[in-house]
Amino acid sequence: MRSDPPCPRRAFTLIEVLVSLAIFALASVVLSVAYLNVIGSYRALDSQQRSDEDWKVLRSGVLTEPDLAKVEEGGRVVLPGGRELAWRAKVEPTEIADLFRLTLEGDVPAAGEAEAWQRTQHLYVLRPSWSDPAEREKLRDVTRQRLFQERVK
Numbered sequence: 001m002r003s004d005p006p007c008p009r010r011a012f013t014l015i016e017v018l019v020s021l022a023i024f025a026l027a028s029v030v031l032s033v034a035y036l037n038v039i040g041s042y043r044a045l046d047s048q049q050r051s052d053e054d055w056k057v058l059r060s061g062v063l064t065e066p067d068l069a070k071v072e073e074g075g076r077v078v079l080p081g082g083r084e085l086a087w088r089a090k091v092e093p094t095e096i097a098d099l100f101r102l103t104l105e106g107d108v109p110a111a112g113e114a115e116a117w118q119r120t121q122h123l124y125v126l127r128p129s130w131s132d133p134a135e136r137e138k139l140r141d142v143t144r145q146r147l148f149q150e151r152v153k
């Protein structure tokens with residue numbers, strides 16, 4: 001009977017093990033940085049959505065206010081989480097009756113995890129309750145005259 005020589009055992013060398021550990025460590029660092037970036041993006045998006053919601057609440061409150069003096073006075077709104085939104089409004093009449101240019105500014109200081117933000121928005125608002133009746137009639141007369149002159153041409 002003939003015996004075959006024993007096969008040498010195949011195994012990983014120490015260098016191969018160290019290289020594979022280095023590759024694994026590098027991959028885990030890259031993946032953990034990517035994961036932290038995703039978490040940071042979610043937090044930033046959540047903060048942005050929260051500030052957008054706060055701004056929508058303020059804007060709808062200002063746009064539904066019938067009293068011009070209250071709008072020009074500005075004020076503070078308490079937001080969820082105990083933060084305060086300080087706002088100011090500047091109302092300018094236009095050459096069209098009952099149409100106003102509204103500049104709305106608001107800012108919220110940082111509190112806890114919530115970041116501070118500041119926003120300004122310019123809107124045109126058709127608001128008859130904000131108009132002075134005498135000024136309204138004057139603007140309407142000017143518009144009538146302009147339209148009449150354009151028709152005559």
